[in-house]
Amino acid sequence: MRTSEEIYHRVRWDTRFDPARFVMGVSQRGAPPERMPLPRFTPGGEIPWHRVLFFEADGEVVWDRPSGVDRIDATDAGRVHAPRRLPSPYFTARTPHMFSAPKDVWAPVPEGVPASVLPAPLTLLTWNTLWDRYDSDRIDTARRRPLLLDALQAADADVIALQEAEPALLGLLLSTPWVRESYTFWADPAGRDVADCGLLLLSRLPVREAGLHVLGPHKAVAAVVVEGAEGPVTVAVTHLSSDHSANGAARREV
Structure with missing residues (x-):
């Protein structure tokens, strides 16, 4: 199973994925996980990688730390189906x-x-x-x-x-x-x-x-x-x- 950091950078920089369609789940003490659009996450910021619990794309869980799910390469969720006009990493x-x-x-x-x-x-x-x-x-x-x-x-x-x-x-x-x-x-x-x-x-x-x-x-x-x-x-x-x-x-x- 890959790490949350590896999954983030795969989505962020692999042009086959659309980061805007991904949501990250971040653990909170005594509360349900906070849901955060992937483009809003700042690597090296206030949230450490070990607090990232899951990644969703188009409503489908593609990576989940507690259950060991890692199927980002086994699904079309979050994939770019047409070339982007505002491509990463420029945008x-x-x-x-x-x-x-x-x-x-x-x-x-x-x-x-x-x-x-x-x-x-x-x-x-x-x-x-x-x-x-x-x-x-x-x-x-x-x-x-x-x-x-x-x-x-x-x-x-x-x-x-x-x-x-x-x-x-x-x-x-x-x-x-x-x-x-x-x-x-x-x-x-x-x-x-x-x-x-x-x-x-x-x-x-x-x-x-x-x-x-x-x-x-x-x-x-x-x-x-x-x-x-x-x-x-x-x-x-x-x-x-x-x-x-x-x-x-x-x-x-x-």
């Missing part, structure tokens, strides 16, 4: 989430969700929403955010890409009825992606892939592959250093 997979009304939570998009009627042409909106950390006394963020949500709804875009987004704005969006009814969020809303890099993607088209490429501290590229009327379309969003940063123009050129 780290993210798990798209959609709102589940019966459970009143944002949950991973289930397999086999019926495709909506696809528009032609696809409409895309991109918007720098302004950090609240600069000039907060001048930009009246509390007043701007509700107006921003109204403008986004009026734009009626198939894909929304925001920069300089913050957790407070994410919370407003995810609690808004029109977002919950029609849009898929590109990652796990409980994760730190928005807080760390300020990037946010919403799509009302089926999301086939999602990923993040880290450029440096607080800088990244977030991307989704959505199903358009004429086939898959990749949409990426980034935010480079502004002139609030020392030597910002030179940083953008690099």
